[in-house]
Amino acid sequence: MKSIAIFRALQLGDFLCAIPAIRSLRQAYPNARIAWIGLPGTQHLQHRFANYIDEFIPFPGYPGLPEQPIEPKKILAFLQDMQRRKFDLVIQMQGNGTYVNALVSLFDANKLAGFFKDSLFRPNNEHFVPYPEHLHEIERHLYLMHHLGIPDAGKQLEFPLLKDDRHICEKFHLTPGNFVCIHPGSRGESRRWNPKYFAQIANRCLEAGYDVAITGTKEEETIANELSAHMNRPPLFLVGQTDLDEIALLLKQARGLLSNCTGVAHIAYALQVPAVVVSMDGEPHRWGPLTPTRQQIIDCQRKPNVEKVLQHFNNTVLCNI
Structure with a gap:
């Protein structure tokens, strides 16, 4: 061959x-x-x-x-x-x-x-x-x-980093381990959790003493602005300011991630970053993490499940020592 x-x-x-x-x-x-x-x-x-x-x-x-x-x-x-x-x-x-x-x-x-x-x-x-x-x-x-007769080489995901920026937190004025990343965007509108629900979790993070960094592409700025408008104080707004490597590096330094079921969630899975992911497509069994002790996916297609997401985020991310 x-x-x-x-x-x-x-x-x-x-x-x-x-x-x-x-x-x-x-x-x-x-x-x-x-x-x-x-x-x-x-x-x-x-x-x-x-x-x-x-x-x-x-x-x-x-x-x-x-x-x-x-x-x-x-x-x-x-x-x-x-x-x-x-x-x-x-x-x-x-x-x-x-x-x-x-x-x-x-x-x-x-x-x-x-x-x-x-x-x-x-x-x-x-x-x-x-x-x-x-x-x-x-x-x-x-x-x-x-x-096809090809031996299994393992189920683990990968995301090789092409940058090694040890000063990523300093660049964005963040303290390692003392911030959470929230990624409210997704390509399809039907796959996005309401920004005001993300804001409720973000405000919980602020109350717990963590900074909140909002990430996303330039095209997701409107969604991120809506989220920010529902927060008790302004987040660190990184939308459109990071490439994939910088997002991955930030995730590695963060307390954890809250996001829709999108590419950034799979980067977090690959890097074993504590994460709670909101599924809006009705297929959490298909796209969720394979290590549910450190990462969770919550089905929110039929109802918002804000309290359930908050509970899992608290247990998986904020209380993850």
Whole structure:
């Protein structure tokens, strides 16, 4: 096996949940050239995981996939490139295959593997498995590796740091261990807990003597401002001021994290940072932490569960010695 392509054109958290399977793949094929087909703008993750992934291939989008607009000429050029490269193995790790199994079958790889749903199309019966809805996201992809005869290299997440800024707290005027990070944003509005609920937990932190650092992207400034407006005193507002490494470094120095179920939560899982994560998608079993003693996920899809979140945050983060 000389050339392998992994198709997983999704966001940060989705990518991190696939790392245990990708790590297993790399250990099984240490000399293969492994390419990752991902969303444009996420190529920085290939550099972060260069020990597992050799190359990033930008995915142009496809009908039925919501992440990108459809540009037919780019899709055709992408398919021609895939066919020209003739990968030894392409692994469909995008999801249940409803939309993309037909797409990967056009790559003309020597071997295709992945998931399928019910009686829907799959390129072959030997290397495709039914999508295991009941499993955690990490375990779904390890299940596929097991089906392909690839030994499990562990379930633990990873987030390698590309910076080693020992003065990160000094930079933002924070005291190590005496602040909490609150990350109120998420890409989809339906996946966001109400900012006023975040503020209730933030005010509890202030009362307990901890500083509060609000993190997020520039696009999440409105949400963060709404949270701040409900706080008893202004937080340290870091929205749009940090890159992924700086957020990770801050998490390592923080008392803990409160966030929606988004990429930052998975960074906290990977770094073993105490965290309470709010799930608004009804799938806490799929996206939650695998070490629930230090990290908790709370299902808040049907009701806010503010008191439950506060209780778990107090027990997991504020009282975590």
